Amino acid sequence: MTNEFYKELEELLESGEPAKDKLEEMWSNHKQKIKLVSPNNKRKHEIIVIGTGLAGASAAASLAELGYKVKALTIHDSPRRAHSIAAQGGINAAKNYQNDGDTIYRLFYDTIKGGDYRSRESNTYRLSEVSLEIIDQAVAQGVPFAREYGGMLDNRSFGGAQVSRTFYARGQTGQQLLLGAYSALMKEVDKGNVELLTRREMLDLVTVDGKARGVVARNLLTGEIEKYTGSAVLLCTGGYGNAYFLSTNAKNSNVTAAWRCYKRGAYFANPCYVQIHPTCIPQSGDYQSKLTLMSESLRNDGRVWVPKEVGEKRHPNDIPESERDYYLERKYPSFGNLVPRDVASRNAKYVCDEGRGVGSTGQAVYLDFADSINRLGKDTIEARYGNLFEMYERITGENPYKQPMRIFPAIHYTMGGLWVDYNLMSTIPGLHVLGEANFSDHGANRLGASALMQGLADGYFVIPYTLGDYIASNDLPEVSTDNEAFAEAEKTVSAQYDKMLSINGNKTVMEFHRELGAIIWDQVGMSRTAEGLTKAIEQIRELKKEFWTNLKLTGEKNTYNKYLEHAGRVADFFELGELMAIDALHREESCGGHFREDHQTEEGEALRNDEDFSYVAAWKYSGDDELPSLIKENLEFDFVQLTQRSYK
Amino acid sequence: MSSELMTLKLKVWRQESPEDEGRLVDFTLDKVNPHMSFLEMLDVLNEEIIKKGERPLEFEHDCREGICGSCALVVNGIAHGPQQSTAVCQLHMRHFNDGDEVVIEPWRATAFPVIKDLVTDRSAFDRIMEAGGFVSVRTGSAPDANAMPIGKVTADQAMDYAACIGCGACVAACPNSSASLFTGAKLSQLALLPQGEPERKTRVRRMVEQMDIEGFGDCSNHAECQAVCPKGIDISAIAKMRREYIRSFF
Numbered sequence: 018m019t020n021e022f023y024k025e026l027e028e029l030l031e032s033g034e035p036a037k038d039k040l041e042e043m044w045s046n047h048k049q050k051i052k053l054v055s056p057n058n059k060r061k062h063e064i065i066v067i068g069t070g071l072a073g074a075s076a077a078a079s080l081a082e083l084g085y086k087v088k089a090l091t092i093h094d095s096p097r098r099a100h101s102i103a104a105q106g107g108i109n110a111a112k113n114y115q116n117d118g119d120t121i122y123r124l125f126y127d128t129i130k131g132g133d134y135r136s137r138e139s140n141t142y143r144l145s146e147v148s149l150e151i152i153d154q155a156v157a158q159g160v161p162f163a164r165e166y167g168g169m170l171d172n173r174s175f176g177g178a179q180v181s182r183t184f185y186a187r188g189q190t191g192q193q194l195l196l197g198a199y200s201a202l203m204k205e206v207d208k209g210n211v212e213l214l215t216r217r218e219m220l221d222l223v224t225v226d227g228k229a230r231g232v233v234a235r236n237l238l239t240g241e242i243e244k245y246t247g248s249a250v251l252l253c254t255g256g257y258g259n260a261y262f263l264s265t266n267a268k269n270s271n272v273t274a275a276w277r278c279y280k281r282g283a284y285f286a287n288p289c290y291v292q293i294h295p296t297c298i299p300q301s302g303d304y305q306s307k308l309t310l311m312s313e314s315l316r317n318d319g320r321v322w323v324p325k326e327v328g329e330k331r332h333p334n335d336i337p338e339s340e341r342d343y344y345l346e347r348k349y350p351s352f353g354n355l356v357p358r359d360v361a362s363r364n365a366k367y368v369c370d371e372g373r374g375v376g377s378t379g380q381a382v383y384l385d386f387a388d389s390i391n392r393l394g395k396d397t398i399e400a401r402y403g404n405l406f407e408m409y410e411r412i413t414g415e416n417p418y419k420q421p422m423r424i425f426p427a428i429h430y431t432m433g434g435l436w437v438d439y440n441l442m443s444t445i446p447g448l449h450v451l452g453e454a455n456f457s458d459h460g461a462n463r464l465g466a467s468a469l470m471q472g473l474a475d476g477y478f479v480i481p482y483t484l485g486d487y488i489a490s491n492d493l494p495e496v497s498t499d500n501e502a503f504a505e506a507e508k509t510v511s512a513q514y515d516k517m518l519s520i521n522g523n524k525t526v527m528e529f530h531r532e533l534g535a536i537i538w539d540q541v542g543m544s545r546t547a548e549g550l551t552k553a554i555e556q557i558r559e560l561k562k563e564f565w566t567n568l569k570l571t572g573e574k575n576t577y578n579k580y581l582e583h584a585g586r587v588a589d590f591f592e593l594g595e596l597m598a599i600d601a602l603h604r605e606e607s608c609g610g611h612f613r614e615d616h617q618t619e620e621g622e623a624l625r626n627d628e629d630f631s632y633v634a635a636w637k638y639s640g641d642d643e644l645p646s647l648i649k650e651n652l653e654f655d656f657v658q659l660t661q662r663s664y665k
Numbered sequence: 666m667s668s669e670l671m672t673l674k675l676k677v678w679r680q681e682s683p684e685d686e687g688r689l690v691d692f693t694l695d696k697v698n699p700h701m702s703f704l705e706m707l708d709v710l711n712e713e714i715i716k717k718g719e720r721p722l723e724f725e726h727d728c729r730e731g732i733c734g735s736c737a738l739v740v741n742g743i744a745h746g747p748q749q750s751t752a753v754c755q756l757h758m759r760h761f762n763d764g765d766e767v768v769i770e771p772w773r774a775t776a777f778p779v780i781k782d783l784v785t786d787r788s789a790f791d792r793i794m795e796a797g798g799f800v801s802v803r804t805g806s807a808p809d810a811n812a813m814p815i816g817k818v819t820a821d822q823a824m825d826y827a828a829c830i831g832c833g834a835c836v837a838a839c840p841n842s843s844a845s846l847f848t849g850a851k852l853s854q855l856a857l858l859p860q861g862e863p864e865r866k867t868r869v870r871r872m873v874e875q876m877d878i879e880g881f882g883d884c885s886n887h888a889e890c891q892a893v894c895p896k897g898i899d900i901s902a903i904a905k906m907r908r909e910y911i912r913s914f915f
Contacts, residue, residue: 075804093727093735094787095788095790095791095831097733097734097791097831098734099733100727100733102733103728103732112810112811114811150805152810153810154805155810157802157807157808158802159800159823159854159855159858159861161820161823161824161827162810162820163824164821166816166817168815168816169811186827187824187828189732189828192732192828193824193827196827199794201799201804203794203795203798204795206795213791215791267727267729267733268728268729304698304701304705304708306702306705306708307729307730309729309730407750411748411751412702412757414757414759477805481804525716527708528712569715569716570715571714571715571719571720572721579721579723580715580721
């Protein structure tokens with residue numbers, strides 16, 4: 018089938034998952050069957066790890082412990098800067114330390130249901146299974162998780178679950194887990210098993226005989242294009258939320274490494290599945306460079322409301338109870354303020370669309386702690402959320418102990434990413450993709466406190482096994498950087514920078530990025546329509562043309578040049594943005610973070626179409642002037658019953 | 666504090682390369698909104714510079730929410746600027762007044778050489794961590810997480826020290842350019858926890874020696890580090906480090 022925007026191919030993708038007899042035995046059976054590499058041979062293999070966030074640092078450290086020679090590249094000046102550091106709320110694990118009935122199956126079930134039945138059962142179950150070991154590992158590294166007075170680990174509850182299974186370190190869980198993985202990485206650097214290459218940006222993947230055998234990367238200090246060879250490449254480069262310009266992602270987060278792999282033949286799966294986080298600090302002006310997230314753990318003790326009346330102008334503390342609408346508690350009595358992120362975000366948009374939004378822009382809702390402060394005391398609330406309250410006050414100048422916070426949704430996480438099989442390998446042999454950069458475990462929506470879990474699961478407990486299988490099963494003769502594939506890749510990336518520097522137009526890269534982001538946010542954001550998406554594709558194409566003819570970039574390429582780096586990334590966001598819109602247009606259903614206005618229930622909830630869309634949409638690049646091709650992986654559900662998600 | 670747009674006189678450090686001498690360059694920036702963050706103000710300035718066809722200012726930044734430790738500016742002589750317990754990315758322009766002169770410089774320390782403009786090389790911190798800022802536990806070898814009870818007070822204290830973001834403001838503020846607060850924080854975290862016990866002696870010796878190798882000065886109790894630390898790390902970390910160091914010889 019071919020239409021205006023894409024071609025559909027007949028072939029189907031296979032996950033390579035083991036036989037699905039018993040869910041709880043799949044991973045252990047798989048581990049028993051896959052091949053091992055002997056210690057002598059491991060030493061002969063260099064593994065290139067791109068990115069040093071939770072997935073990359075944990076993978077690099079664990080593979081080095083096993084005896085592989087690892088090269089770890091990061092765009093940052095230190096591995097510890099990776100954006101995993103910013104995760105606040107916590108990490109899930111089915112430890113059942115609370116005796117509240119949690120099991121591995123229940124975590125699996127919550128994740129599948131939370132993902133709106135668009136993830137692979139086998140991957141998600143494995144994720145839940147290894148969650149237990151992640152906590153053990155982190156504690157052994159000295160990660161200072163919150164504890165109870167008896168000395169045992171404390172847990173909190175989180176959106177989308179009815180048990181308390183979230184482990185946390187104040188509001189800095191991502192920081193502490195990343196510092197744990199970073200310390201493990203530095204331990205291996207000290208031993209000489211990892212070569213750490215900071216301030217390097219991967220710009221292309223090099224394949225030899227169809228296998229991923231190296232990368233070219235720009236040295237961000239000297240501008241030199243460097244070449245690295247290896248037996249396999251692990252891409253751990255995070256998500257693509259910065260396509261929207263305004264997001265909670267750090268400014269350096271980008272899609273470039275993943276996108277260049279896509280252009281070398283790795284399929285990109287479900288690009289339209291993005292997550293919008295309900296509790297961010299609202300935008301204050303057009304100079305805004307990013308949005309700040311506050312952990313959704315705040316919803317444990319905060320109550321979300323807006324005034325009942327449109328046009329209410331009173332100070333929130335002066336609005337009596339009877340004139341407030343606690344809309345989440347009203348619409349979803351059993352989950353209340355703890356409904357999943359997509360439901361919470363969409364409902365915030367609805368009340369703002371009705372004109373009941375608050376604050377100077379009307380694009381915000383209240384998150385109110387007055388009841389919790391009365392019930393538990395200010396000290397308890399301060400112990401739980403002190404740093405978040407301080408951060409809020411620092412940014413807005415308002416004190417949330419005395420008046421409700423104002424919050425609004427923002428792009429936060431991307432469930433889509435490079436397609437991988439059960440072994441986390443992409444469609445290019447030898448290219449493995451871990452963490453947020455892959456598409457695998459969260460379906461169409463990710464539950465809170467599951468990103469840290471997935472990044473570390475992939476790095477500590479999956480890839481050390483599955484990479485061995487690839488290495489042992491393939492003939493991997495040494496390759497040299499003299500190979501012409503390296504020269505070709507170097508030429509391509511150099512030429513792109515030369516081109517961008519030579520345009521000398523009138524619009525800065527920041528202006529282009531902001532404009533692109535606004536198009537994607539408006540049409541490929543919280544709520545989507547066929548007309549809007551079609552329009553967005555046109556607008557993105559036009560703006561992309563202008564980018565390549567009217568970009569204003571100064572400075573040189575053979576030196577530190579942040580705006581040049583940025584321009585290269587924005588060039589890729591244009592192409593990705595178009596594919597996101599095409600994917601969203603093709604998926605004629607609503608599921609999780611993908612909400613099509615033409616596919617909703619009478620109550621305004623996401624309406625899936627399991628008959629026609631119970632598949633992973635993987636996109637294949639066919640050339641800059643060719644339409645992308647759609648290739649499906651059918652999702653089969655043998656252990657859970659597909660139901661309409663309900664949090665009422 | 667006002668909500669009116671402001672005009673600021675900026676004096677910004679510009680340096681082409683590590684070899685270049687460097688100098689303060691004047692800029693006037695008008696229409697500064699008090700709700701902007703300090704880095705957003707620099708973004709706006711850079712847009713003006715680029716439009717004039719000149720090379721923008723280089724400064725390091727990433728998360729812009731005070732946790733990654735990338736941003737590193739000395740504002741009017743104070744590392745991270747005038748607001749306490751705040752990384753400069755979280756400093757907002759409402760703390761300045763119309764007509765203010767604002768001097769912006771990089772971290773200055775022998776062990777943090779300037780790369781370009783406001784960007785410095787802080788890899789010395791990584792090498793201190795590499796010398797011992799870890800527990801040698803292999804992936805997969807850990808016992809159950811609740812097998813080792815740790816009292817809440819101890820765990821909370823360890824977390825206080827673990828909150829360090831590795832920005833280097835402590836070094837920038839210290840008259841001796843000492844890295845003692847940074848190193849002491851990691852050592853204190855691990856010294857408080859039972860997990861840190863087996864490697865306790867080698868850890869402190871190697872990390873302290875690495876500080877010397879990198880060219881950081883020693884601590885002489887000025888406490889400037891504690892005053893500028895965006896995470897409020899307590900100077901008791903340094904006392905703990907000294908105790909740990911002496912203890913390691915017995």
